[in-house]
Amino acid sequence: MGLVSKQNASTKAIFEHLCDQMAKLNSKVISVEEAKAQSNLAKQANNIKRYELDIALAKSKYGDKFIFEE
Numbered sequence: 001m002g003l004v005s006k007q008n009a010s011t012k013a014i015f016e017h018l019c020d021q022m023a024k025l026n027s028k029v030i031s032v033e034e035a036k037a038q039s040n041l042a043k044q045a046n047n048i049k050r051y052e053l054d055i056a057l058a059k060s061k062y063g064d065k066f067i068f069e070e
Contacts, residue, residue, distance in 0.1 A: 011049060014042050 018039065025035045 018042050
């Protein structure tokens with residue numbers, strides 16, 4: 001599959017990328033260190049997606065009462 005682009009950063013795309021990396025690790029195309037680095041990046045991407053979901057849920061629940069500052 002290759003790298004996950006900004007436009008294709010869905011949870012499904014991230015999961016497919018991790019599965020691809022696991023297959024590469026099993027066939028010794030990449031090292032354990034590289035697989036760990038990719039896993040850490042996927043974890044960070046998942047955390048960002050979870051954060052964005054939490055913000056969207058709060059906005060839908062509280063509407064105009066929700067004040068968000070970055």
